[in-house]
Amino acid sequence: MANETTANAVPMPHFPPRYTPFRLIVAAVIAGIYWWSVVGAEFSPVELAKGLPKVWETLVLMFPPSLEGYKSLWVPFWETLYIGILATFFGSIISIPVGFLASQNMVPWWIYHPVRMVLNIFRGVSEIIWALFFVVAVGLGPMPGVIALTIFSVGMLSKLLSEAVEASDIGMLEAMTATGASRWKVFFYGAMPEVFPLYISYTLYYWDHNTRQATVLGFVGAGGLGVTLLWNMSMYEFEQATTVVIIIVCMITVIDRLCLKMREAIQ
Protein backbone atom coordinates (compact mmCIF):
# COMPACT_ATOMS: atom_id res chain seq x y z
CA MET A 1 0.00 0.00 0.00
CA ALA A 2 2.76 2.33 0.99
CA ASN A 3 4.67 1.45 -2.14
CA GLU A 4 1.60 2.12 -4.22
CA THR A 5 1.27 5.61 -2.75
CA THR A 6 4.92 6.30 -3.46
CA ALA A 7 4.52 5.06 -7.02
CA ASN A 8 1.46 7.28 -7.56
CA ALA A 9 2.94 10.30 -5.84
CA VAL A 10 3.09 13.51 -7.81
CA PRO A 11 6.60 13.84 -9.25
CA MET A 12 8.54 16.42 -7.28
CA PRO A 13 9.73 19.43 -9.24
CA HIS A 14 13.42 20.17 -9.32
CA PHE A 15 14.01 22.68 -6.51
CA PRO A 16 16.54 25.40 -7.21
CA PRO A 17 19.69 25.20 -5.04
CA ARG A 18 19.50 27.10 -1.76
CA TYR A 19 23.05 28.45 -1.75
CA THR A 20 23.78 30.05 -5.09
CA PRO A 21 27.04 31.95 -5.72
CA PHE A 22 24.99 35.17 -5.96
CA ARG A 23 23.39 34.68 -2.54
CA LEU A 24 26.76 33.87 -0.98
CA ILE A 25 28.25 37.05 -2.44
CA VAL A 26 25.30 39.11 -1.07
CA ALA A 27 25.81 37.55 2.37
CA ALA A 28 29.55 38.29 2.26
CA VAL A 29 28.91 41.91 1.24
CA ILE A 30 26.40 42.40 4.10
CA ALA A 31 28.84 40.87 6.61
CA GLY A 32 31.57 43.16 5.24
CA ILE A 33 29.35 46.23 5.75
CA TYR A 34 28.70 45.22 9.39
CA TRP A 35 32.40 44.67 10.04
CA TRP A 36 33.30 47.97 8.39
CA SER A 37 30.73 49.77 10.62
CA VAL A 38 32.00 48.05 13.79
CA VAL A 39 35.57 49.13 13.03
CA GLY A 40 34.54 52.61 11.91
CA ALA A 41 32.45 53.26 15.03
CA GLU A 42 35.23 51.89 17.24
CA PHE A 43 32.69 49.59 18.80
CA SER A 44 34.41 47.35 21.30
CA PRO A 45 32.73 44.95 23.74
CA VAL A 46 35.91 45.09 25.84
CA GLU A 47 35.56 48.83 26.33
CA LEU A 48 31.90 48.34 27.16
CA ALA A 49 32.80 45.76 29.84
CA LYS A 50 35.42 48.13 31.23
CA GLY A 51 32.87 50.94 31.44
CA LEU A 52 30.21 48.88 33.22
CA PRO A 53 31.33 49.75 36.78
CA LYS A 54 31.09 53.43 35.83
CA VAL A 55 27.54 52.89 34.54
CA TRP A 56 26.67 51.25 37.85
CA GLU A 57 28.18 54.16 39.81
CA THR A 58 26.07 56.66 37.83
CA LEU A 59 22.95 54.57 38.36
CA VAL A 60 23.59 54.50 42.10
CA LEU A 61 23.87 58.28 42.06
CA MET A 62 20.49 58.50 40.30
CA PHE A 63 18.59 56.62 42.99
CA PRO A 64 16.48 57.18 44.93
CA PRO A 65 14.68 59.83 42.88
CA SER A 66 14.44 63.14 44.66
CA LEU A 67 11.27 65.20 44.90
CA GLU A 68 13.24 68.23 45.95
CA GLY A 69 12.03 71.24 43.97
CA TYR A 70 9.30 69.19 42.29
CA LYS A 71 7.10 72.29 42.08
CA SER A 72 9.49 73.78 39.54
CA LEU A 73 8.73 70.82 37.26
CA TRP A 74 5.12 71.86 36.67
CA VAL A 75 5.87 74.58 34.13
CA PRO A 76 8.21 72.46 31.92
CA PHE A 77 5.81 69.51 32.26
CA TRP A 78 2.89 71.51 30.85
CA GLU A 79 5.20 73.10 28.30
CA THR A 80 6.14 69.66 26.96
CA LEU A 81 2.48 68.73 26.62
CA TYR A 82 1.62 72.03 24.90
CA ILE A 83 4.49 71.62 22.42
CA GLY A 84 3.33 68.08 21.54
CA ILE A 85 -0.33 69.08 21.16
CA LEU A 86 0.29 72.28 19.17
CA ALA A 87 2.87 70.75 16.82
CA THR A 88 0.57 67.81 16.10
CA PHE A 89 -2.42 70.12 15.59
CA PHE A 90 -0.62 72.43 13.16
CA GLY A 91 1.15 69.51 11.48
CA SER A 92 -2.03 67.54 10.91
CA ILE A 93 -3.96 70.53 9.52
CA ILE A 94 -1.17 71.69 7.20
CA SER A 95 -0.51 68.14 6.00
CA ILE A 96 -3.99 67.89 4.38
CA PRO A 97 -3.45 70.50 1.63
CA VAL A 98 0.24 69.60 1.36
CA GLY A 99 -0.66 65.90 1.13
CA PHE A 100 -3.02 66.78 -1.73
CA LEU A 101 -0.23 68.64 -3.54
CA ALA A 102 2.12 65.68 -3.02
CA SER A 103 -0.28 63.08 -4.47
CA GLN A 104 0.69 61.84 -7.90
CA ASN A 105 -2.92 61.03 -8.84
CA MET A 106 -4.21 64.48 -7.85
CA VAL A 107 -1.88 67.10 -9.31
CA PRO A 108 0.42 67.33 -12.34
CA TRP A 109 4.05 66.26 -11.98
CA TRP A 110 5.36 69.81 -11.95
CA ILE A 111 3.52 70.38 -8.68
CA TYR A 112 4.03 67.11 -6.83
CA HIS A 113 7.73 66.74 -7.65
CA PRO A 114 8.82 70.04 -6.07
CA VAL A 115 6.40 69.53 -3.14
CA ARG A 116 7.85 66.09 -2.47
CA MET A 117 11.35 67.52 -2.63
CA VAL A 118 10.48 70.08 0.04
CA LEU A 119 8.87 67.33 2.15
CA ASN A 120 12.06 65.28 1.85
CA ILE A 121 13.96 68.21 3.32
CA PHE A 122 11.37 68.60 6.11
CA ARG A 123 11.80 64.93 7.00
CA GLY A 124 15.46 64.54 6.22
CA VAL A 125 16.58 67.18 8.71
CA SER A 126 15.96 65.90 12.24
CA GLU A 127 13.70 67.73 14.66
CA ILE A 128 16.56 68.75 16.93
CA ILE A 129 18.37 70.46 14.05
CA TRP A 130 15.20 72.33 13.09
CA ALA A 131 14.85 73.33 16.75
CA LEU A 132 18.45 74.54 16.87
CA PHE A 133 17.80 76.62 13.77
CA PHE A 134 14.62 78.17 15.17
CA VAL A 135 16.15 78.80 18.60
CA VAL A 136 18.62 81.01 16.76
CA ALA A 137 15.84 82.58 14.68
CA VAL A 138 13.11 83.21 17.29
CA GLY A 139 14.91 82.76 20.60
CA LEU A 140 14.75 80.30 23.51
CA GLY A 141 11.47 78.82 24.74
CA PRO A 142 8.75 76.42 23.58
CA MET A 143 8.01 78.33 20.35
CA PRO A 144 11.01 77.05 18.33
CA GLY A 145 10.10 73.56 19.58
CA VAL A 146 6.57 73.89 18.23
CA ILE A 147 7.83 75.16 14.85
CA ALA A 148 10.50 72.43 14.58
CA LEU A 149 8.08 69.61 15.38
CA THR A 150 5.40 71.10 13.11
CA ILE A 151 7.83 71.10 10.17
CA PHE A 152 8.85 67.51 10.81
CA SER A 153 5.20 66.41 11.29
CA VAL A 154 4.18 68.10 8.02
CA GLY A 155 7.02 66.26 6.27
CA MET A 156 5.97 62.90 7.63
CA LEU A 157 2.17 63.19 7.68
CA SER A 158 1.95 64.72 4.19
CA LYS A 159 4.04 61.91 2.75
CA LEU A 160 2.01 59.22 4.51
CA LEU A 161 -1.26 60.91 3.52
CA SER A 162 -0.23 61.28 -0.12
CA GLU A 163 0.78 57.61 -0.26
CA ALA A 164 -2.61 56.60 1.17
CA VAL A 165 -4.38 58.83 -1.36
CA GLU A 166 -2.38 57.33 -4.23
CA ALA A 167 -3.46 53.87 -3.10
CA SER A 168 -7.13 54.84 -2.72
CA ASP A 169 -9.89 53.38 -4.91
CA ILE A 170 -9.68 54.88 -8.39
CA GLY A 171 -13.42 54.28 -8.89
CA MET A 172 -14.46 56.74 -6.20
CA LEU A 173 -12.10 59.39 -7.57
CA GLU A 174 -13.48 58.79 -11.05
CA ALA A 175 -17.07 59.08 -9.80
CA MET A 176 -16.30 62.41 -8.11
CA THR A 177 -14.44 63.72 -11.17
CA ALA A 178 -17.43 62.79 -13.32
CA THR A 179 -19.72 65.09 -11.30
CA GLY A 180 -17.75 68.10 -12.51
CA ALA A 181 -16.03 68.62 -9.15
CA SER A 182 -12.66 70.36 -9.24
CA ARG A 183 -9.51 68.44 -8.32
CA TRP A 184 -9.33 69.46 -4.67
CA LYS A 185 -13.00 68.60 -4.16
CA VAL A 186 -12.34 65.18 -5.69
CA PHE A 187 -9.54 64.76 -3.12
CA PHE A 188 -11.71 66.01 -0.27
CA TYR A 189 -14.79 63.93 -1.06
CA GLY A 190 -13.42 60.99 -3.03
CA ALA A 191 -10.17 60.22 -1.22
CA MET A 192 -10.24 61.79 2.25
CA PRO A 193 -13.26 59.88 3.65
CA GLU A 194 -11.55 56.60 2.72
CA VAL A 195 -8.12 57.47 4.09
CA PHE A 196 -9.52 59.26 7.15
CA PRO A 197 -9.04 56.42 9.68
CA LEU A 198 -5.45 56.02 8.50
CA TYR A 199 -4.90 59.77 8.68
CA ILE A 200 -6.19 59.92 12.26
CA SER A 201 -4.09 56.92 13.17
CA TYR A 202 -0.94 58.59 11.80
CA THR A 203 -1.83 61.86 13.51
CA LEU A 204 -2.22 60.12 16.88
CA TYR A 205 1.08 58.36 16.34
CA TYR A 206 2.73 61.72 15.68
CA TRP A 207 1.17 63.19 18.83
CA ASP A 208 2.93 60.46 20.76
CA HIS A 209 6.14 61.01 18.75
CA ASN A 210 6.03 64.81 19.08
CA THR A 211 5.55 64.67 22.85
CA ARG A 212 8.52 62.32 23.14
CA GLN A 213 10.59 64.61 20.94
CA ALA A 214 9.45 67.67 22.90
CA THR A 215 11.30 66.29 25.91
CA VAL A 216 14.54 66.14 23.90
CA LEU A 217 14.25 69.51 22.17
CA GLY A 218 14.88 71.18 25.53
CA PHE A 219 18.51 70.14 25.16
CA VAL A 220 18.96 72.82 22.53
CA GLY A 221 16.87 75.36 24.42
CA ALA A 222 13.51 74.73 22.77
CA GLY A 223 11.53 74.46 26.03
CA GLY A 224 9.95 71.55 27.89
CA LEU A 225 11.25 69.01 30.37
CA GLY A 226 14.47 68.57 28.37
CA VAL A 227 15.74 71.92 29.64
CA THR A 228 15.19 70.78 33.25
CA LEU A 229 16.78 67.39 32.58
CA LEU A 230 19.85 68.96 30.98
CA TRP A 231 20.12 71.44 33.86
CA ASN A 232 19.91 68.66 36.49
CA MET A 233 22.48 66.52 34.71
CA SER A 234 24.94 69.33 34.25
CA MET A 235 24.54 70.31 37.93
CA TYR A 236 25.13 66.66 38.98
CA GLU A 237 21.62 66.58 40.50
CA PHE A 238 21.12 63.00 39.37
CA GLU A 239 18.27 62.19 41.80
CA GLN A 240 16.21 65.11 40.42
CA ALA A 241 17.09 64.01 36.88
CA THR A 242 15.63 60.58 37.68
CA THR A 243 12.37 62.23 38.76
CA VAL A 244 12.22 64.06 35.41
CA VAL A 245 12.87 60.82 33.50
CA ILE A 246 10.12 59.05 35.46
CA ILE A 247 7.69 61.89 34.68
CA ILE A 248 8.60 61.67 30.98
CA VAL A 249 8.09 57.89 30.93
CA CYS A 250 4.71 58.20 32.70
CA MET A 251 3.57 60.97 30.36
CA ILE A 252 4.53 59.03 27.23
CA THR A 253 2.90 55.85 28.57
CA VAL A 254 -0.38 57.64 29.27
CA ILE A 255 -0.41 59.28 25.82
CA ASP A 256 0.51 55.98 24.19
CA ARG A 257 -2.40 54.16 25.89
CA LEU A 258 -4.76 57.04 25.06
CA CYS A 259 -3.74 56.95 21.38
CA LEU A 260 -4.22 53.21 21.27
CA LYS A 261 -7.76 53.50 22.65
CA MET A 262 -8.61 56.30 20.22
CA ARG A 263 -7.24 54.34 17.26
CA GLU A 264 -9.31 51.32 18.29
CA ALA A 265 -12.42 53.51 18.50
CA ILE A 266 -11.92 54.81 14.94
CA GLN A 267 -11.36 51.49 13.16
Add this chain to the structure above:
Amino acid sequence: MARRVGSSTFEVAGGCAVSEQNAGSRKPKIIVDHLTKSYDGHIIAVDDINLSIDKGEYCILFGPSGVGKSTLMRHINYLIKPTKGDIVIDGKRLGEMKTKELLKQRSRIGMIFQEFNLVNRMSVIMNVMCGRLHYLNAWRSLTFSFTRDDHERAIDCLRRAGLHEEELYFRRADTLSGGQKQRVAIARMLIQEPEIILADEPIAALDVKNQHMILELIGDIARRDNITIVMTLHHLELAKKYASRIIGLSEGKVAFDGPGESLDEAAINRVFKMEDGKVVGTT
Protein backbone atom coordinates in the same frame (compact mmCIF):
# COMPACT_ATOMS: atom_id res chain seq x y z
CA MET B 1 -29.42 52.14 -41.57
CA ALA B 2 -25.87 52.88 -40.62
CA ARG B 3 -25.51 56.12 -38.75
CA ARG B 4 -21.76 56.24 -38.80
CA VAL B 5 -20.71 59.72 -39.58
CA GLY B 6 -17.92 59.80 -42.11
CA SER B 7 -15.40 62.57 -42.29
CA SER B 8 -17.47 64.25 -44.98
CA THR B 9 -20.66 64.25 -42.94
CA PHE B 10 -19.79 67.16 -40.69
CA GLU B 11 -17.27 69.88 -40.78
CA VAL B 12 -15.86 72.05 -38.07
CA ALA B 13 -17.09 75.56 -38.64
CA GLY B 14 -15.93 78.62 -36.79
CA GLY B 15 -13.89 77.19 -33.93
CA CYS B 16 -16.14 75.27 -31.56
CA ALA B 17 -19.30 75.14 -33.61
CA VAL B 18 -19.97 72.06 -35.69
CA SER B 19 -22.66 71.88 -38.32
CA GLU B 20 -23.94 68.65 -39.70
CA GLN B 21 -24.45 69.18 -43.38
CA ASN B 22 -26.42 66.09 -44.33
CA ALA B 23 -28.73 66.04 -41.37
CA GLY B 24 -30.77 69.12 -42.19
CA SER B 25 -31.91 70.99 -39.08
CA ARG B 26 -31.38 68.01 -36.73
CA LYS B 27 -28.61 68.83 -34.29
CA PRO B 28 -26.82 65.88 -32.76
CA LYS B 29 -26.29 65.90 -29.01
CA ILE B 30 -22.92 64.16 -29.11
CA ILE B 31 -20.52 63.91 -32.01
CA VAL B 32 -17.56 61.61 -31.79
CA ASP B 33 -15.18 63.15 -34.29
CA HIS B 34 -12.31 60.97 -35.60
CA LEU B 35 -11.63 59.84 -32.06
CA THR B 36 -8.40 57.92 -31.54
CA LYS B 37 -6.87 56.86 -28.26
CA SER B 38 -3.55 55.12 -28.14
CA TYR B 39 -1.41 54.19 -25.18
CA ASP B 40 2.39 54.31 -25.32
CA GLY B 41 2.07 55.42 -28.93
CA HIS B 42 1.15 52.00 -30.32
CA ILE B 43 -1.61 50.23 -28.34
CA ILE B 44 -4.72 51.58 -30.00
CA ALA B 45 -7.83 51.37 -27.78
CA VAL B 46 -10.08 53.53 -29.95
CA ASP B 47 -9.30 53.75 -33.65
CA ASP B 48 -10.60 56.76 -35.57
CA ILE B 49 -14.24 56.44 -34.54
CA ASN B 50 -16.92 58.74 -35.91
CA LEU B 51 -20.41 58.76 -34.43
CA SER B 52 -23.32 61.10 -34.12
CA ILE B 53 -25.74 60.55 -31.24
CA ASP B 54 -29.05 62.40 -31.08
CA LYS B 55 -30.80 63.84 -28.06
CA GLY B 56 -32.88 61.24 -26.27
CA GLU B 57 -31.22 58.22 -27.86
CA TYR B 58 -30.71 55.10 -25.73
CA CYS B 59 -27.38 54.04 -27.10
CA ILE B 60 -25.65 50.85 -26.06
CA LEU B 61 -22.00 50.16 -26.81
CA PHE B 62 -21.69 46.45 -27.27
CA GLY B 63 -18.81 44.08 -27.84
CA PRO B 64 -16.31 41.73 -26.22
CA SER B 65 -14.25 42.95 -23.27
CA GLY B 66 -11.15 44.97 -23.92
CA VAL B 67 -12.52 46.29 -27.18
CA GLY B 68 -12.57 49.95 -26.16
CA LYS B 69 -16.21 50.39 -25.06
CA SER B 70 -15.38 51.94 -21.69
CA THR B 71 -12.52 53.95 -23.15
CA LEU B 72 -14.79 55.40 -25.83
CA MET B 73 -17.46 56.21 -23.23
CA ARG B 74 -15.01 57.90 -20.86
CA HIS B 75 -14.05 60.28 -23.65
CA ILE B 76 -17.57 61.70 -23.69
CA ASN B 77 -17.02 63.43 -20.34
CA TYR B 78 -13.28 63.70 -20.92
CA LEU B 79 -12.33 61.43 -18.03
CA ILE B 80 -9.95 60.21 -20.73
CA LYS B 81 -8.50 62.68 -23.18
CA PRO B 82 -8.15 61.59 -26.80
CA THR B 83 -4.85 61.17 -28.59
CA LYS B 84 -6.45 62.46 -31.78
CA GLY B 85 -9.91 63.74 -32.69
CA ASP B 86 -12.43 65.16 -30.26
CA ILE B 87 -15.87 64.98 -28.69
CA VAL B 88 -18.43 67.62 -29.57
CA ILE B 89 -21.41 68.18 -27.30
CA ASP B 90 -24.16 70.59 -28.37
CA GLY B 91 -21.79 71.94 -31.00
CA LYS B 92 -18.96 72.64 -28.56
CA ARG B 93 -15.64 70.86 -28.72
CA LEU B 94 -14.52 69.55 -25.34
CA GLY B 95 -10.86 69.74 -26.38
CA GLU B 96 -11.13 73.49 -26.83
CA MET B 97 -12.80 74.14 -23.49
CA LYS B 98 -11.01 75.76 -20.58
CA THR B 99 -10.94 73.73 -17.34
CA LYS B 100 -13.82 75.72 -15.87
CA GLU B 101 -16.02 75.15 -18.92
CA LEU B 102 -15.11 71.47 -19.00
CA LEU B 103 -16.11 71.04 -15.34
CA LYS B 104 -19.41 72.77 -16.07
CA GLN B 105 -19.99 70.48 -19.04
CA ARG B 106 -19.12 67.45 -16.90
CA SER B 107 -21.58 68.55 -14.23
CA ARG B 108 -24.38 68.00 -16.78
CA ILE B 109 -23.19 64.51 -17.71
CA GLY B 110 -24.23 61.92 -15.13
CA MET B 111 -22.27 58.73 -14.83
CA ILE B 112 -22.89 55.37 -13.18
CA PHE B 113 -20.50 52.48 -12.83
CA GLN B 114 -20.31 48.71 -12.60
CA GLU B 115 -19.00 48.84 -9.02
CA PHE B 116 -21.28 51.79 -8.11
CA ASN B 117 -18.26 53.79 -6.89
CA LEU B 118 -19.98 55.21 -3.83
CA VAL B 119 -17.84 56.61 -1.04
CA ASN B 120 -18.19 53.80 1.48
CA ARG B 121 -17.60 55.78 4.63
CA MET B 122 -20.10 58.51 3.75
CA SER B 123 -23.82 58.42 4.36
CA VAL B 124 -26.22 57.69 1.51
CA ILE B 125 -27.51 61.25 1.39
CA MET B 126 -23.97 62.71 1.41
CA ASN B 127 -23.07 60.43 -1.47
CA VAL B 128 -26.03 61.72 -3.45
CA MET B 129 -25.23 65.35 -2.65
CA CYS B 130 -21.72 64.83 -4.02
CA GLY B 131 -23.42 65.18 -7.40
CA ARG B 132 -23.82 68.87 -6.51
CA LEU B 133 -20.13 69.42 -5.72
CA HIS B 134 -19.64 71.47 -8.86
CA TYR B 135 -22.04 74.09 -7.53
CA LEU B 136 -20.91 74.04 -3.89
CA ASN B 137 -18.76 77.00 -2.86
CA ALA B 138 -15.29 76.52 -1.39
CA TRP B 139 -16.20 77.20 2.23
CA ARG B 140 -19.17 74.84 2.22
CA SER B 141 -17.06 72.22 0.44
CA LEU B 142 -14.32 72.49 3.07
CA THR B 143 -16.78 72.14 5.91
CA PHE B 144 -18.86 69.37 4.31
CA SER B 145 -21.98 71.55 4.66
CA PHE B 146 -24.34 71.20 1.73
CA THR B 147 -27.24 73.64 1.43
CA ARG B 148 -30.81 72.91 2.45
CA ASP B 149 -31.72 72.96 -1.23
CA ASP B 150 -29.12 70.24 -1.90
CA HIS B 151 -30.64 68.12 0.87
CA GLU B 152 -34.12 68.52 -0.61
CA ARG B 153 -32.90 67.68 -4.10
CA ALA B 154 -31.04 64.63 -2.76
CA ILE B 155 -34.14 63.25 -1.07
CA ASP B 156 -36.20 63.88 -4.18
CA CYS B 157 -33.61 62.07 -6.33
CA LEU B 158 -33.40 59.14 -3.91
CA ARG B 159 -37.17 58.77 -4.18
CA ARG B 160 -37.03 58.99 -7.97
CA ALA B 161 -34.35 56.30 -7.92
CA GLY B 162 -36.77 54.10 -5.99
CA LEU B 163 -35.32 54.39 -2.49
CA HIS B 164 -38.23 55.36 -0.31
CA GLU B 165 -37.07 54.04 3.07
CA GLU B 166 -35.91 57.19 4.85
CA GLU B 167 -34.11 55.06 7.38
CA LEU B 168 -31.57 54.25 4.64
CA TYR B 169 -30.66 57.86 3.90
CA PHE B 170 -28.38 58.30 6.89
CA ARG B 171 -26.81 54.87 6.79
CA ARG B 172 -23.27 54.41 5.60
CA ALA B 173 -23.16 53.54 1.89
CA ASP B 174 -21.22 50.31 2.48
CA THR B 175 -24.09 48.87 4.52
CA LEU B 176 -26.44 48.74 1.51
CA SER B 177 -27.12 45.86 -0.87
CA GLY B 178 -25.88 45.92 -4.48
CA GLY B 179 -29.23 46.98 -5.92
CA GLN B 180 -29.63 49.73 -3.33
CA LYS B 181 -26.10 50.98 -4.00
CA GLN B 182 -26.79 51.31 -7.70
CA ARG B 183 -29.98 53.24 -6.90
CA VAL B 184 -27.94 55.62 -4.73
CA ALA B 185 -25.49 56.00 -7.62
CA ILE B 186 -28.44 56.74 -9.92
CA ALA B 187 -29.69 59.35 -7.44
CA ARG B 188 -26.20 60.92 -7.40
CA MET B 189 -26.35 61.05 -11.19
CA LEU B 190 -29.93 62.46 -11.15
CA ILE B 191 -29.06 65.32 -8.80
CA GLN B 192 -26.71 66.57 -11.53
CA GLU B 193 -29.82 67.15 -13.71
CA PRO B 194 -27.97 65.43 -16.52
CA GLU B 195 -28.50 65.95 -20.23
CA ILE B 196 -26.44 62.86 -20.93
CA ILE B 197 -26.17 59.67 -18.88
CA LEU B 198 -23.06 57.53 -19.20
CA ALA B 199 -23.37 54.05 -17.75
CA ASP B 200 -20.41 51.67 -17.59
CA GLU B 201 -21.74 48.10 -17.28
CA PRO B 202 -24.27 49.31 -14.70
CA ILE B 203 -25.81 45.89 -14.10
CA ALA B 204 -22.79 43.61 -14.22
CA ALA B 205 -22.59 43.36 -10.43
CA LEU B 206 -26.34 42.83 -9.90
CA ASP B 207 -28.69 39.83 -9.83
CA VAL B 208 -31.13 39.19 -12.68
CA LYS B 209 -34.12 40.84 -10.98
CA ASN B 210 -32.17 43.97 -10.18
CA GLN B 211 -30.66 44.04 -13.68
CA HIS B 212 -34.07 44.58 -15.26
CA MET B 213 -35.20 46.99 -12.56
CA ILE B 214 -32.14 49.20 -12.96
CA LEU B 215 -32.26 49.23 -16.79
CA GLU B 216 -35.98 50.06 -16.70
CA LEU B 217 -35.39 52.79 -14.16
CA ILE B 218 -32.65 54.39 -16.26
CA GLY B 219 -34.83 54.09 -19.37
CA ASP B 220 -37.86 55.67 -17.64
CA ILE B 221 -35.83 58.59 -16.32
CA ALA B 222 -34.24 59.18 -19.71
CA ARG B 223 -37.58 59.04 -21.55
CA ARG B 224 -39.24 61.43 -19.12
CA ASP B 225 -36.51 64.05 -19.27
CA ASN B 226 -35.42 63.32 -22.86
CA ILE B 227 -31.91 62.42 -21.71
CA THR B 228 -29.35 60.86 -24.03
CA ILE B 229 -27.92 57.57 -22.77
CA VAL B 230 -24.61 56.01 -23.69
CA MET B 231 -24.18 52.68 -21.94
CA THR B 232 -21.71 49.84 -22.21
CA LEU B 233 -23.30 46.44 -21.84
CA HIS B 234 -22.28 42.94 -22.75
CA HIS B 235 -25.71 41.28 -22.28
CA LEU B 236 -26.92 40.95 -25.86
CA GLU B 237 -30.58 40.24 -25.05
CA LEU B 238 -30.84 43.12 -22.60
CA ALA B 239 -29.13 45.43 -25.06
CA LYS B 240 -31.66 44.49 -27.75
CA LYS B 241 -34.58 44.93 -25.38
CA TYR B 242 -33.74 48.36 -23.99
CA ALA B 243 -31.60 50.18 -26.54
CA SER B 244 -32.91 52.32 -29.35
CA ARG B 245 -29.52 51.97 -30.99
CA ILE B 246 -26.72 49.48 -30.62
CA ILE B 247 -23.15 50.29 -31.54
CA GLY B 248 -20.99 47.18 -31.82
CA LEU B 249 -17.29 47.72 -31.37
CA SER B 250 -14.52 45.45 -32.53
CA GLU B 251 -10.82 46.16 -32.09
CA GLY B 252 -11.44 49.82 -31.40
CA LYS B 253 -13.61 50.34 -34.49
CA VAL B 254 -17.36 50.44 -35.10
CA ALA B 255 -18.40 47.04 -36.48
CA PHE B 256 -22.16 47.52 -36.22
CA ASP B 257 -24.41 50.52 -35.80
CA GLY B 258 -28.18 50.31 -35.85
CA PRO B 259 -31.35 49.44 -33.95
CA GLY B 260 -31.43 46.28 -31.87
CA GLU B 261 -33.73 44.37 -34.23
CA SER B 262 -31.21 44.62 -37.09
CA LEU B 263 -28.47 43.07 -34.98
CA ASP B 264 -28.51 39.64 -36.61
CA GLU B 265 -26.21 36.64 -36.37
CA ALA B 266 -23.87 37.98 -39.05
CA ALA B 267 -23.50 41.29 -37.26
CA ILE B 268 -22.79 39.59 -33.94
CA ASN B 269 -20.16 37.43 -35.60
CA ARG B 270 -18.61 40.57 -37.04
CA VAL B 271 -18.46 42.23 -33.61
CA PHE B 272 -17.05 39.17 -31.90
CA LYS B 273 -14.87 38.23 -34.90
CA MET B 274 -16.45 34.78 -35.06
CA GLU B 275 -16.61 32.24 -37.86
CA ASP B 276 -19.03 29.29 -37.63
CA GLY B 277 -19.85 30.19 -34.04
CA LYS B 278 -16.19 30.22 -32.97
CA VAL B 279 -14.00 33.17 -32.16
CA VAL B 280 -11.42 33.69 -34.87
CA GLY B 281 -7.99 32.51 -33.82
CA THR B 282 -9.21 29.89 -31.33
CA THR B 283 -9.45 26.16 -31.93
